[in-house]
Amino acid sequence: MHDIRLIRDDPAAFDAALARRGAASQSAALLALDERRRAITTELQAAQARRNDASKAIGQAKAQKDEATAAALMAEVAALKERMPALEAEGAQVDTDLTAALAAIPNLPAADVPDGADEEENVEQHRWGHPPEFDFEAKEHPDFADKLGLDFESAAAISGARFAILKGGIARLQRALGQFMLDRQTARGFTEVIPPLLVRDEAMFGTGQLPKFADDLFHTTDGRWLIPTAEVSLTNMVREQILAEAELPTKFTALTQCFRSEAGAAGRDTRGLIRQHQFEKVELVAITTPEQSDAVHEEMTRAAEAILEELGLPYRRVLLCTGDMGFGARKTFDLEVWLPGQKKYREISSVSNCGDFQARRMNARYRPAGETKGTRFVHTLNGSGLAVGRTLVAVLENYQQADGSVRIPQALVPYMGGLTELCAF
Known part of the structure; x- marks a missing residue:
């Protein structure tokens, strides 16, 4: 707003x-x-x-x-x-x-955001790691993970397209990823939250999903909405509140199911786990003063990058141009992980500084220290730390072996009960 x-x-x-x-x-x-x-x-x-x-x-x-x-x-x-x-x-x-x-008007871009029409004009900031070299032809995950317990056919029979069932070891691997991410983010000072997955119109309006993106959401018969990201629930925790400056920055994290109709993604990523109607994500949200928000934006982006680095997944950071930013963002960094099967980098996290854009929609303010009457709007930030399903895809493809098995990244071995390899289900 x-x-x-x-x-x-x-x-x-x-x-x-x-x-x-x-x-x-x-x-x-x-x-x-x-x-x-x-x-x-x-x-x-x-x-x-x-x-x-x-x-x-x-x-x-x-x-x-x-x-x-x-x-x-x-x-x-x-x-x-x-x-x-x-x-x-x-x-x-x-x-x-x-x-x-x-x-209905999008947020205004920060001064240092590059001008551009679309993703082709995003600006790469840096890369980490090197794409793995295989002595066999690397496959995309849908072409080998069925033997590991990834089942699209049964899910389609139950729910239709863009759903998946995970069984056995691959289900445990997804659970391990989510828990690993939560542990790392809470260790960085993010407070863990288990938020509602169903929210009212006001919450969706507050973070900018409504009214513009109603077609991308799932609406219930009693007038609620399934969250497309925990950003909605976490950010709205401060709606219509006046916080003390000493409370800021406040940082939250949550591992939740997310739901998206993907109305604008017809024909895109129809194979595999990249674009599903239901998926898990560890979300990061911060509420700050205007003076803190740029530094916290970098901190949150590093929190997401650190997950990829500990998992040994090559990635690059890009600064989105004006034509590729989300509706509510004033500045966004995307992290793109290397997928050997596609032979390209794909988005796995998007970390945005929204300035006071969402705060005005939510009427979320703070009182500067030493003042008794005046208030200012907070700044809000959000990002993935990380999208669990896409991280699972990255692990499967980067750690695949010639026989169709998958090595477990060392950081996840304790979460897998000591298991070091995922074999046929």
């Missing part, structure tokens, strides 16, 4: 920032609504004041036996009483229209 006062102060700068995201100018339409809203407020205040004055004058006119003046004043008061509800209704509608218009 954007601050209309900032748009009033410099509409050209607002439109220029939107243009960097490939969006059309919005300031003229927004300011027209804002001007009408303020005009209605002024007219209502004037009508209220005049009604009060006229009501007093009626008594004075009657006391002086001036019936003509009293009658004229009474007629004026009656007209004002009839006009004011219409003004109030119009004001409410204009306010609703302005809020809806502001809510």
Whole structure:
């Protein structure tokens, strides 16, 4: 959500920032609504004041036996009483229209975000590790993991496309990955949370999924939404609150199931675990002051990178360009892990600084130290630390062996009860 006062102060700068995201100018339409809203407020205040004055004058006119003046004043008061509800209704509608218009506009990019139209213009920051070399042709995970307990056919019979069943060792490996990630993130100071998986409209609006991305979500018959990421639940934990500056930064992590309809992904990644309707993810969320958010953004990105490094998975970090960033982000780092079967890097984590964009939608604020009245909006950040299913894919493909078995990364051996290899189920 954007601050209309900032748009009033410099509409050209607002439109220029939107243009960097490939969006059309919005300031003229927004300011027209804002001007009408303020005009209605002024007219209502004037009508209220005049009604009060006229009501007093009626008594004075009657006391002086001036019936003509009293009658004229009474007629004026009656007209004002009839006009004011219409003004109030119009004001409410204009306010609703302005809020809806502001809510539909993406966040403005940070100054150091590169301009670009799409993912081809993202900027690589660095790489870690080297893609493994095999003395056989590396396979994609759907082509060998069925023997390890990965079952797409049974899942499709039960639930349809984009679902999977994991059995035996591969199920244990997924569980091990999630627990390993949680242990590492809590050791870094993130507080573990088990949040709701079903949320109300207000929560989805607060983090920016509604109204724009309703088609990408699953909606229940009782009006709730299945979370597409624990970001929704974790970030909304501070909605409509005023925090003390001493409490910040606050950092949360959660391992949850996530649900996405993938309405905008028709035909993409139809094979394997890369793009599922239901998947597990360890989410990282931070609530900070504006001054802290850039440093915490780097800290969160490193927290995700450290998981990949400990698992021995080659990756690269890219800074997303303006045309590839998510709706609510002002700056995003993507981590892309090497998948030998596809012979390319694929996204495994996206870590975003949203500035005060979500906080305005949630009315989440903090009181600076030493102040008793004034408040400021917090900054919110979120990222994957990591997507468990995609990490499972990366482990399967990077640690595959010629006979179809998979070596277990050393960091996961304790979580696998000492097992060092995943063999046919």
